[in-house]
Every structure is written in C-alpha cells, then in structure tokens.
Amino acid sequence: MTLGLVKWSDLHPWVSPYVVPKLQRLRDLVLAANEQLNLTRITEESAFIEKHVLDSLLGLEGIGESESWVDVGAGGGFPGLVIAIARSDFPVLLVEAVQKKARFLEDTAEALGLHNVQVTAERAEDAARSRRETFTRASARAIGSLALCLEYTLPFVKEGGEAVLYRGPEDAEAEDALAQKIAPQLGGGVPRMKEHTLPSGDRRRIVFIPKVAPTPDRFPRRTGAASKRPLGP
Numbered sequence: 001m002t003l004g005l006v007k008w009s010d011l012h013p014w015v016s017p018y019v020v021p022k023l024q025r026l027r028d029l030v031l032a033a034n035e036q037l038n039l040t041r042i043t044e045e046s047a048f049i050e051k052h053v054l055d056s057l058l059g060l061e062g063i064g065e066s067e068s069w070v071d072v073g074a075g076g077g078f079p080g081l082v083i084a085i086a087r088s089d090f091p092v093l094l095v096e097a098v099q100k101k102a103r104f105l106e107d108t109a110e111a112l113g114l115h116n117v118q119v120t121a122e123r124a125e126d127a128a129r130s131r132r133e134t135f136t137r138a139s140a141r142a143i144g145s146l147a148l149c150l151e152y153t154l155p156f157v158k159e160g161g162e163a164v165l166y167r168g169p170e171d172a173e174a175e176d177a178l179a180q181k182i183a184p185q186l187g188g189g190v191p192r193m194k195e196h197t198l199p200s201g202d203r204r205r206i207v208f209i210p211k212v213a214p215t216p217d218r219f220p221r222r223t224g225a226a227s228k229r230p231l232g233p
Contacts, residue, residue: 006049011053026077030108031043037101040076056079056082058166059166059206060083067087067136069092069135071094071141072124072149073124074095074102076104078141080092081105094109095127098121125223129220133158134156136160137163138161138164139153139166141165145230146167146207147182150188150231152220153165153209160211162211163207163211164207165206166204172205176191176193178233179207186219189212
C-alpha cells in the first residue's frame, strides 16, 4: 500500500472483491447520516477506508466457521457492520443504546441486504443479561476504558469464545497488565495482544481475551456501575 493513500482494492487481502461495493455503499450511508447523527469525524475516502474499514477487519484474525458476533456500542457500525459485510455467513448483533443510532444501524443493514444482522437499542448491561454467554465473539471499539470494555463484552461470550477489544497504542503496558488481572474476575483467560501499523503509520492493538469459565452472575453490574466504579486488580 502507498503510505497514507489507501484504496478500496487494497482491502482484497482481507475481504473478497465482491463485498467491496457494499463497503463503499456503507461509507455513502454513513456520510449521508453523519450531519444529523455525528457518526464520524473521518470523512475523506482514503482515511475512512484505513481507519474505519481496515481497522475493523483487524479483529477477524483467527475467526473460524460457525461463529456468532456481538458488537457493543456499535455507533456508526464499526466494527460491527464491517464484520457483518465481510462475513455474511454468521449472525451479528449490534448493541447501541442511542435510539437514533440504533435506527440508523437497522436502516443501513436493510439497505445493504445484511440478513445476518440484528440491532438492539439497549444498554450493554441489559443486553448482556438477556443474552449472556450466547456468542463466540464480542467486540468493543472506542467506548471507554479497558476495564469497562471487559465488563461489557465478556458476559456475552460463551466458553471457548473470546472478547475482541480494539485499542490504541497509548498505555499499552499498563492496559495489558490490567487485562491480565481483571479478565479472570469475568471468566476470562490470559489475554493476547496483536499490534498493527496502518498504512498511514498509525498504530493499533487488538486485545483478544479467551473465555475460559462462566462469568459470575453478579456481572455485568447494574447500569452505570462499570463506568463509575471500574474493576481493578
């Protein structure tokens, strides 16, 4: 790839060429709704491909067959809608508490013909209680601290699955140490981290936390507790 100039064709190592038009259409729909919903500040095409689409695809590493995915705090559809487009063979649930954004996700999934997508307009805590340990993968991207993301994702994941957390390069060592201490409280195992450098030079980390035991019934805690009193070592 040319530094900083990412094209749609550059996605072919990650996705089949036939899905690229849907990813292009996704960008059109996001930008059309952006003024009203404030979905993204990244609107230039090359940056959008790199920082939203390619970035979302990084979480698919190691994904197999017969999977199921839940994206917590789905927002503008990253990574959830990108995952659903790239892998139409498994179901994807998008959890978004803001009603207008949830409606956008529903309308966009319908416009793209994504029959594998469901959307729920709920808080993560409420959605996790009714769907606990149902999915093989649960993702969170740009919704808050590592401790918050762990408490919001791991209760969704069945044993043998994993949480997939999209993180930046900041405080990597401290976050990695914290993940190793917090994850066992939620039924998680030893995290593994994969670092990536995007074509622009921006760095990303994907934190994969395997689910090795049931999440205790007290998690997730009541609405708002995870943000007000995050889990610690």
